[in-house]
Amino acid sequence: ATVSVLYWGSRREKKKKKKKTVVSMTVSEAVAKAQAKALLSGKVRISDEEIKRRFSQGKSGIAVDKAALDAQVREKQAINSKLKDVDDYYTRQALEDDKHAVFLHKEQVKEQRQRQREVMQFYATHQGKEQRREWDINNPKQLKNDPLPRVEGVPCPTSSLQEFAGEDPDLKNRKKAQAHQNNTWNKQQISEKNLKLQREKQVEALGYDRSEQVTHKAWQIEKSIAARKAESCKATAEFNRKLAEQNKRQSLAAKDWDTQCSLQEIQNMLDSDLLNEVGSVENQSVKTLGPTVLRDVQVTQATQRAEKAEVKKQERLESLAEARQEQHLLRMATALERARARQRREQMINLGKDRKLQVGQAMERKREALEYDTMHTATGYSLSIGSKQDTIPA
Helix, strand or coil: CEEEEEECCCHHHHHHCCCCEEEEEEHHHHHHHHHHHHHHHCCCCCCHHHHHHHCCCCCCCCCCCHHHHHHHHHHHHHHHHHHHHHHHHHHHHHHHHHHHHHHHHHHHHHHHHHHHHHHHHHHHHHCCHHHCCCCCCCCCCHHHHCCCCCCCCCCCCCCCCCCCCCCCCCHHHHHHHHHHHHHHHHHHHHHHHHHHHHHHHHHHHHHHHHHHHHHHHHHHHHHHHHHHHHHHHHHHHHHHHHHHHHHHHHHHHHHHHHHHHHHHHHHHHHHCCCCCCCCCCCCCCCCCCCHHHHHHHHHHHHHHHHHHHHHHHHHHHHHHHHHHHHHHHHHHHHHHHHHHHHHHHHHHHHHHHHHHHHHHHHHHHHHHHHHHHHHHHHCCCECCCCCCCCECCC
16 A cells, blocks of 8 residues: 655745655665654654554545644643743842952952052051152252141241251150140049048048947847846846745735634534544444434534535635636746847847948948049059059059
């Protein structure tokens, strides 16, 4: 089988002759030619089925695959877009490098100009014409190039009243200014030293006065503590005296009560000989006593027992009251002693605060004196209290 292949030729041939050339070849020849062309162009090899589909029998020319052509066009456009992006990146980078180089060149030129300006300023300041030590003997205008006369407005020739090398016309005035400066400096040192001594004397006097005040205050506090202690001792002695009198009265009352009880017992013993017996006499067979006498004895004995129990109860109540009174007095004395101790502690704390305040004020005065010394030392000279000679800068 043969197929007709349309051959358009190259562009140059296209310009010369715009005629179609029809080449007749078999399908196998067309497939082999297409494969060889694909291999030579570096593209992917086309499959046999694709070539057969494109060069199918019954057609007079080569079939056009629009999808493949569109894919090739899109691929080409993507490649061109990427290449364009790379070119744009390198272009921008080159512009940035160019701007950076221009900026560095400007900075270099500015630094060179500043250095040249400083050099010219140094020449004008330290290497002027009037400071040169060179003379041209063969120059006829050398005298005109000399410095101006010393006295302005006085008509004199050019070679008169000049300032020669090594000459010091201002020596007398400079020595006079130096002597005046030295005298002023000495007077200032003397005045500042006297001022410092006076200030130190004032500080010492103030510290002595403060110490006297603190001593007087401490003496007053100690005196008040001693007076309160004496009052406490006096109150304690008074309390002890009253307590002793109360105990004496209680002991006398107890002795009186014991005496009354003893007398009552003697009277009872005189009245009856069975009153002090233990137990009851109901079941006792007393032949010498009749029923009436025995009943009276029993009633008397019961009354005496009741009185004796009442006496013991009263004694217990009195001892309990005495114990409570003693505990109350002990609590009062303990509370009073604690109050006095707390008052003494507060007084000692206040005294410590006053002493701490005095120490802080003394440190503040010392710091001010040191700052005063430091301030005058920083100006270029130093004044020491114990030194025999002041330090004067050269």
